[in-house]
Amino acid sequence: xxxxxxxxxxxxxxxxxxxxxxxxxxxxxxxxxxxxxxxxxxxxxxxxxxxxxxxxxxxxxxxxxxxxxxxxxxxxxxxxxxxxxxxxxxxxxxxxxxxxxxxxxxxxxxxxxxxxxxxxxxxxxxxxxxxxxxxxxxxxxxxxxxxxxxxxxxxxxxxxxxxxxxxxxxxxxxxxxxxxxxxxxxxxxxxxxxxxxxxxxxxxxxxxxxxxxxxxxxxxxxxxxxxxxxxxxxxxxxxxxxxxxxxxxxxxxxxxxxxxxxxxxxxxxxxxxxxxxxxxxxxxxxxxxxxxxxxxxxxxxxxxxxxxxxxxxxxxxxxxxxxxxxxxxxxxxxxxxxxxxxxxxxxxxxxxxxxxxxxxxxxxxxxxxxxxxxxxxxxxxxxxxxxxxxxxxxxxxxxxxxxxxxxxxxxxxxxxxxxxxxxxxxxx
Numbered sequence: 033x034x035x036x037x038x039x040x041x042x043x044x045x046x047x048x049x050x051x052x053x054x055x056x057x058x059x060x061x062x063x064x065x066x067x068x069x070x071x072x073x074x075x076x077x078x079x080x081x082x083x084x085x086x087x088x089x090x091x092x093x094x095x096x097x098x099x100x101x102x103x104x105x106x107x108x109x110x111x112x113x114x115x116x117x118x119x120x121x122x123x124x125x126x127x128x129x130x131x132x133x134x135x136x137x138x139x140x141x142x143x144x145x146x147x148x149x150x151x152x153x154x155x156x157x158x159x160x161x162x163x164x165x166x167x168x169x170x171x172x173x174x175x176x177x178x179x180x181x182x183x184x185x186x187x188x189x190x191x192x193x194x195x196x197x198x199x200x201x202x203x204x205x206x207x208x209x210x211x212x213x214x215x216x217x218x219x220x221x222x223x224x225x226x227x228x229x230x231x232x233x234x235x236x237x238x239x240x241x242x243x244x245x246x247x248x249x250x251x252x253x254x255x256x257x258x259x260x261x262x263x264x265x266x267x268x269x270x271x272x273x274x275x276x277x278x279x280x281x282x283x284x285x286x287x288x289x290x291x292x293x294x295x296x297x298x299x300x301x302x303x304x305x306x307x308x309x310x311x312x313x314x315x316x317x318x319x320x321x322x323x324x325x326x327x328x329x330x331x332x333x334x335x336x337x338x339x340x341x342x343x344x345x346x347x348x349x350x351x352x353x354x355x356x357x358x359x360x361x362x363x364x365x366x367x368x369x370x371x372x373x374x375x376x377x378x379x380x381x382x383x384x385x386x387x388x389x390x391x392x393x394x395x396x397x398x399x400x401x402x403x404x405x406x407x408x409x410x411x412x413x414x415x416x417x418x419x420x421x422x423x424x425x426x427x428x429x430x431x432x433x434x435x436x437x438x439x440x441x442x443x444x445x446x447x448x449x450x451x452x453x454x455x456x457x458x459x460x
Contacts, residue, residue, distance in 0.1 A: 033062060036350045037072035039099035039130070040090070041121055042111030046135055046162070047076075048083055049335030050109060050342050055088050065347055071109075073099050096121060100128045107349050109342055110134040119143045126150045126158070131355065133345040135162035135338055138227075141236035141252045144243070157355040159345035164237045165190055165314045167337030168330040169344065174318060175244050181320035183245040185285040187460065190237045192312035192332045193221045193228040194260050194280040198297075199310045202268045202277065208261060220312050220333075230259035231280065231295040238282040238295060245284065245318070246291060248370040256375055258296040262455050267385060270426055271299055271457075274383075277307045281460065290371030292378060299383060299459040306460075378434035381410070381459040384441055386425040387452040390417035397449045398425060405440035407432060422451065434458075 040047055054061075054069060062068055071090040079092045091098065099105055108125045110132050112118040118139045125132050126147070134140070140147065140160055151158045161171045165188075174183070189195050193215055200211035212229070215221035227233045235255040243250045260280050271278045281298035284291065300307045305327050309315035314332025319325050331337035348354035388394045395414055402409060408430040417423040429437060441454050 033066055033068050034350075035068045035070065036107070037102075037104045038069055038346060038350075039073050039075070039102070039105040039108040040071050040111070041075045041096065041099065041108060041125075042113075043074050043076035043078075043083065043092075044111065044113070045335050046338045046342070047074075047109075047111045048085060049339035050111070051087055051090070052085055053336060053339040053343060055086070061343070061347065065351060067347060067350060069343075069346060069350070072105055073102065075099055096124065100124055100130075105130065107131045107133065107346060109346065110136065111342075112136065113138075115139050115142050119147070122147055122158070123150055126154050126156055129154055129156060131157045131159070131349045133159045133162075133342055133349060135160070135342060137163040137233070137236040137240055141239040141250075144240070145249060155355075157349055159349055159354050160240065161345045162338050162341035164240050165316060165328075166192075166330070166332040166334060167340045168314055168316065168328050168332060169341065170241065170316045170328050171244060172344075173326070173328060174241065178318065178320050178323055178326070181322045183286070183318065183320050185319040186238075186241060186245055186283065186316065187306060187319075188234075188238065188241070188282045188316040189279050189306060189309050189314050190234040190282045190316075190332065191228050191231075191280055192314060193225060194234075195309065195314070196220045196312040197229070198260065198263075198268070198278055198280065201263070201265055202272075205265055207265060208263055229261055231257040234280060234282045234295045238284060238293065241282075241316075242284040242291070242293060246286065246370065248291070250293070250370075254291075254372045255293040255295060257294075260297050262453070263297055264455075266424060267297075267455060267457070270383070270385070274299060274428065275302050276300055276459070277302060278457065279306060279309075281306070283460075287373050287377075289377065290373045292373040294375075294378070294458075297457055299381075299457050301460065304460060375434050375438065378458070379431060380434070381431045382429045382434075382437045383457040383459070384427045384429075384437075385455040386427070386444065386450050387454070388423055388425055388450055390421045390423045394423075394449055395425060397447065398427070398444055401443045401447065401449075402427065402440050405443065406436045407440045 074092045197211040235257045239250040276299040279300045282295045315329045410428045415424045
């Protein structure tokens, strides 16, 4: 049986999951694949820290050259966060002639072109199943399972923190801050949740997924991003009256004029499969020309689910399957140039919540601006004012170009008709 020494850089939550899972389930891997994986060296900034679990026979050090200079270690599990040091370490592994398995979506979304090109030049692979949707094998599904399909669209819930918050807001009537605090208490949200709740985390994942699905380079700047911080229970309740749920949706759609990429809170009809993906789960809905709709649902984060994806990549790399894949698929190095659809040309139904002073003429002023911008209104509702004299006006539109809707909302806010920035949602 082939014995395969592995290097691990980064011994945090996911790194600990990889060590624990490999120590526990290596007999399963040996039985299925005929490979005896073992972690030979672990590099961490805090080698003496008590992590509550052992490292097996691995040498633990803070010196990266213990891995980079070891000719026995041909595959490195790279679990370093951030984009600067992580990029440098990833490139150092590549220059040392080592395959890299990583879970760092931000690094690949921002520096993927450089990293994949360096790997191709050195004849090594960079595998990243764990970077998108944790334990859900979505990269393999799109890259391999749907290889004979033209991908038309991907709609995905890619952030468990946001999905948990929105579920709590809907089912328990909690506000955003209260639901976020509970997510942090349960370990579903970071102490600083900014990259989760502002949509950045989902955007990084979408860029990687779209790169494979559409065989193209996806600059992260071409992904339009909105978060969930401004949502209130009123928005959740209004969605329910429209037979929808609000989800932070990452969407990549092929349009006649180019590729549309967006991460934003979105009205998802209750009959759509993604509407039932709740709590901290992730869901990916892929529409392709031959297989039709494909739905994948599962744990999108956490130590063991992510470790499962990491070790799946490790097996693919050390068995020789993944390096062969990396040589044959052009999205790793080149990718075709694509046009990207600007937000003003998106075409969909929309929702807006205007926070207004309770005085005569406000509703008429809003409808007048909407009409001037060519916005066709499906429904409009004004709620009772609160004790402070503030009221909510909610507008639902027929499908229309995004430019018309955005211009109307901007004009309404500029005209002094509102007292808070207007909240807008698109419909799936």
